[in-house]
Amino acid sequence: MKKLLPALLVAFAAPASAAAPRETAVLAGGCFWGLEGVFEHVRGVTDVVSGYAGGSAADATYERVSSERTGHAEAVRITFDPRQVSYRxxxxxxxxxxxxxxxxxxxxxxxxxxxxxxxxxxxPAQATEARGFLGRLSASGTWKRPIVTRIEQGRFYPAEASHQDFMRRNPSHGYIVVNDRPKVEALRKRYPAFWRG
Known part of the structure; x- marks a missing residue:
């Protein structure tokens, strides 16, 4: 990954909100095992749940989502303290x-x-923040390819128990070792102020 651009670094210079003591964020970006594993190590995050977002409750199972016909994305619901880490x-x-x-x-x-x-x-505040963030990300020129992240609506449904805390319970699993542990290590190295071991 290229070095971070100044516009993104500004996000880390700004103080976190002094507002509500607890908020939630829902993000999708590949297998939820890795997303959950990364955000569990972020200071100010109090809970991370793997699940599905963007489809209906009836289709919120791993077997149905894996069919690629439900509209769901594998996602995580992150509960965080905005006094310690902001949505941005x-x-x-x-x-x-x-x-x-x-x-x-x-x-x-x-x-x-x-x-x-x-x-x-x-x-609505998160939607405004997400639109601005993606605009800055696209304008930054940090990536050679276009940013394809979308802003979507949809409820979050927790995944089956077997998927919760998967990285923590299976640190030597081949998929985790190759695809997800490097992300956790990148978090520790790039953002030491936000690292929680």
Missing amino acids: QLLTIYATVAHDPTQLNRQGPDSGPSYRSAIFPQS
Whole structure:
């Protein structure tokens, strides 16, 4: 990944909100195991749940989502304390460490619309912040390919228990070692002020 551009670094210079003690963010960007593993290590994040967003409750199962016909994306619901980490800071980690925002309907070895890059704002303020963030990201020129991350609407549905905390429970799993542990290490190296071991 190229070095971060000044516009994104500004996000980390700005103080986190002193508003509500707890907010949620829903982000999709490839296999939820890796997203969950990254955000579990972000200071100020109190909970991360793997799940599905963008489709109906009836189709919110791994078997149905894997058919690539439900409209769901594998996603994570992040609960965070905005006094410690802001929504914009989470978006910066999402776009520079947790996944590649230029890959359309895929991440690494996984392909299909359920692996798309999408932000599911949980409030009008988040929607405004996400639009501005993606605009700055596109204008930055940091990536050679266009940013394909979409802003979408849709409810979040938790995934099956077998998918929760998968990286923490299976640190030696081949998929985790190759695809996800490098993302966690990148978080630790690039954002030490936001690292929680």
